[in-house]
Amino acid sequence: MSEVHAGLIDLASSSGIKPKAAHELMSREAGGRANLGYTDRDQQNYLRTRRQRKLMYGEAGCLLRYFQQQLNKNPSFHYAVQLDSEEQITNIFWAGARMLIDYANFGDVMTFDTTYGTNKALRPLGVFTGFNHHRGVVVFGAALLYDETAESFKWLFESFLDAHVDKKPKTIFTDQDPAMAKALNEVMPDTWHGLCTWHIMQNGIKHLGNLMKDGSSLLQVFKTCMFEYEDENEFEKSWEEMINKYVALDLSWLDGIYKLKKKWAKCYMKNTFTLGVRSTQLSESLNGDLKAYLKSDLDIVQFFEHFERVVEQKRQKELEAEFNARQKFPKLSLKNSPLLQQAVQMYTPAIFKIFQDQYDLASAAMIKNRRDDLLVHTYTVVLLNEDGEYIVSFDSVEKTISCSCRKFETVGILCCHALKVFDLLDIKTIPDIYILKRWRREAKSGYILENTTSVKEDVNLTVTQRYRRLCPKLVRLASRAVDTEETSALLERMIEEYEKKN
Structure with missing residues (x-):
């Protein structure tokens, strides 16, 4: 052969x-x-x-050999292993160069989740994920864990921060794991820790399923408390009514989840930057893709090869989104609007669509009341055919605006209520402070790591990489050459001459 x-x-x-x-x-x-x-x-x-x-050197030897190969390809590759008292590898963490770059740009909000059945050793696979500027999934790092104890999670989170030069996220979402929560509180005490709403709902069905029969509204009321109420008093009133209605039953699970309400109830998250994330579905989406390729009979070498391929597919989707964004701009609902013209130039198409939807909603908004003080003007904004009032404050000196819905503070995009006030004040462009870089087209340009560590995304190609680069070009060349006898003969002569020289 x-x-x-x-x-x-x-x-x-x-x-x-x-x-x-x-x-x-x-x-x-x-x-x-x-x-x-x-x-x-x-x-x-x-x-x-x-x-x-x-596998001749055993799992540990193969693992270290793989990591060394990655370092040879790119010195910015980062990994960490934890050994037990017998010098056996227990926990493993790694992050490639592009993971480091993505975290530097988009590591403000992330999710972390673990999954099983992806490797022969049956180790839990943990993946750190987030949103890029196209609202696509990006990976910030991954780990194979020996167990899911507080000690293992603490080592993992410390290793994660070490790889990312101690840059901590503003927000992280996980499942309701007490060991994970304990480790996060110790390693990232200033990071807001949210609980995955999907996991909470599944646990709710598990613990309260017997109360959800015969037309019971318990689940619907619980979901309303979680997702709908913007006012804390409304939440508390509805929750109390729900508890009183089912007071005769065992509600110990509800009592426990209520104590954690600030980690999952919408009304208590209005000051938290979440990008609109409420669950670990980012991680679980990636886990679903991984399970399509990773099987429980894979050895450690095969696992890493296949894992990298799945991550590369996610990166390819980002490249496609980047290419499409540069090819054409989204259609404007109002083509003469200076504000939309500015937004479509600044935002990626995915984010512009969200912004334009808010701009469209602003046309259905009305100013119910206004109060003009010396410096700050206050407006009460309502939407047609919808309940609720929103208070918008505009500082005429600082030219800043804020709304009681807190959409900009949580998602990073101006709300329809603020845009209504902009229109009233004849403000025709978005102030720069309200166009976050993480949502801009050029979000990945000019990134700087906080300790000036240099991350190399592209290094000298190895033989295999050069082979992969040349193959498609040569296949295309051969496909064209066979169209005529002359071009086919010419290409064959060129190949023969090259073979003689080498």
Whole structure:
């Protein structure tokens, strides 16, 4: 078997293509099995030998060898391992160069979740994820854990901060794990810790399922308390009514979750920067993609190869979003609006759509009352056919605006109530302070790590990387050359001349 064939088999294996399918593809490309130069059995033997060679130093040796290879490809790759008293590896954390860059740009809000069944050792896989400026999922780091104790989580969070030069997120969402909460409180005491609403709802169904039969409204009332109320007094009143209605039953779970209300109830999160995130669905979305490729029978080497491939797919989606954003601008609902013209130039298409929806809602808003003091003007804003009033304050000296709905403070985008007041005051452009860089088209340009650590995203290509870069170009060239006898013969002569020289 030639080195080229071996390289193609390696490439197919690392891409998740099954050996039988890979052999069939290469046979057809070569014009038949007789022209391939090796048999299906040869391929199986090669893959078995390669796997045995990779594992000859045991799991720990293979793991360190893999990390060293990543460091050779890019010195900015970061990893950490924790050893037990017998010098055995227990917990593992790693973050690639692009993960470090993404966190530097978008690490203000993140989620962390663990999943099982992705590797042979059955270690829990933990992934740190967040939103980029296209509201796509980005990965900030990952870990294979020995267990899910407070000590393991504390080591993990410390390793995460070490990789990201001690930059802490403003907000993190996790499931309702007391060990995780204890570790977060010790390592990131100033980071706001929110609980995943999806996990809470699942736990609620588990503990209160017997109370949700025969037309019971308990679940709906609980969901309303979680997602709808913006006023704390309304929340407390509704919660008390719910408890009184079911007071004769065991409500110990509700009592426990009530004590954590500031971590999940909308009305208590109005001063928290969340980007609109309420759950760990970012992490779980990635976990779902991972489980499509990662299986419980993968050894440690195969696990890392396949994990990197899934992460690369997420990065490819970002590149596609970036390309589409540069190709054309979204359509304006009001093409002559200076404010929309500015927004479409500044925001990515995904964020502009959210902003334009708010701008559209502003057309249905009315000023119910206004009070003009010497410096601060206050407006009561209502929406047609909707309940609720919103108080908007505008500082005429500082030119700042705030709304009681707190949309800008939580999501980073101006609300329809503030935009209504802008229109009333003939303010035709958005002040720079209200266009966050993390939502801008150029969000990833000019990033600086706080301790001036240099992160190299692109380093000298290895032989394999050069091979992958040249292959598609040569395939396209061959596809064009075979159109005529002349071009085909010319390409063959060029290849023969190159082979003679090398």
